[in-house]
Amino acid sequence: DAKTTQPNSMESNEEEPVHLPCNHSTISGTDYIHWYRQLPSQGPEYVIHGLTSNVNNRMASLAIAEDRKSSTLILHRATLRDAAVYYCILRRGSQGNLIFGKGTKLSVKP
C-alpha cells in the first residue's frame, strides 16, 4: 500500500482557515486520495476524496498537486468541532481498503 506522510499535529484558531498537508510521493495512477477524520471517542468519518482535480464539498476542499505527489485538505473556517485526527489515505485499485496512517491531530483554539 502506498504510504502517506502527515505532520503529527497542527494548531488553528477558531474561524480561521486550516491547511492540512499530505505527502504521497509513491502514489500510483489508480490511487484515489481520501481524507477521513476521527473526532474524540467516535469512529472515523469521511471528509472528501479526489483523483486529480481539486474537489469541494460542504465539509472541506481538497487541493491536489499537479504531479499528485501531495495534497492539502482545506477547512475554510475552523470550528471547535473540527478538532480531530485527520487521516490522508490512498485507496487503491480494485480492492480499495482504507489503510490508516498516524494522521494529523488538529487542535482548534477559541
Added chain:
Amino acid sequence: DTAVSQTPKYLVTQMGNDKSIKCEQNLGHDTMYWYKQDSKKFLKIMFSYNNKELIINETVPNRFSPKSPDKAHLNLHINSLELGDSAVYFCASSQQTVTTEAFFGQGTRLTVV
C-alpha cells in the same frame, strides 16, 4: 437510522473467555470491515469481507474470526481472549470501489481483565 451499528458499545471480560461483537449496516453495501484501534490510537485493518472474498490481515491472530450470516452483518468472534486484545474495535462498510466513502460504527471498547 444508524448506518453502521455495533453492539455492545462496551465489553469487559476475563482472560480466556470467548466473546463476539456484532455489526450491522443498513446501507446496502457489499463490503464490510473490522478495524482495531489500540491504546496508541493507531487504526489497523483486521479484515475486509464481501460476498466473494475474505481478506485477512496476516498479522491478525487466528483467535479472531469474522462471521457473516448475510450481506448486512459481519460479526467478530474472539476466542481465548488475552490482555493485549483490549482495544476499541470498529466495524465499517462501503461499496467495493475506491470512489465511494466508507461508513464506520461508533466502536466497541473491549477490556480484558
